[in-house]
Amino acid sequence: MQQLDVRQPMGLLFLTLGVILVGHGLIADPVIFVRHSLGQNVNLGWGVVFVLFGSLMLWLARRSRAS
Numbered sequence: 001m002q003q004l005d006v007r008q009p010m011g012l013l014f015l016t017l018g019v020i021l022v023g024h025g026l027i028a029d030p031v032i033f034v035r036h037s038l039g040q041n042v043n044l045g046w047g048v049v050f051v052l053f054g055s056l057m058l059w060l061a062r063r064s065r066a067s
Contacts, residue, residue, distance in 0.1 A: 005064060011057030018050030 025044025033041050 005061045007057040007061035007064075011054045011059075011061060013054070014050045014057065015054030018047045018052075018054055021047030021050060023047075 021043045025041050025047055028041075028043065030041075033039055
């Protein structure tokens with residue numbers, strides 16, 4: 001019986017959410033950031049973190065499956 005590695009769906013979830021956040025951070029009006037988040041593009045920053053974490057989880061799942 002083959003078990004599901006939780007890193008794979010978790011990686012896909014974080015990667016998808018990260019891509020959405022990065023996309024929104026790139027196309028959003030910069031005036032919003034000045035008014036609401038002290039001039040920081042929070043969506044872009046956290047989107048990159050999510051993409052990196054999701055990619056790491058997928059890489060770890062693939063690496064454990066190969067060995």
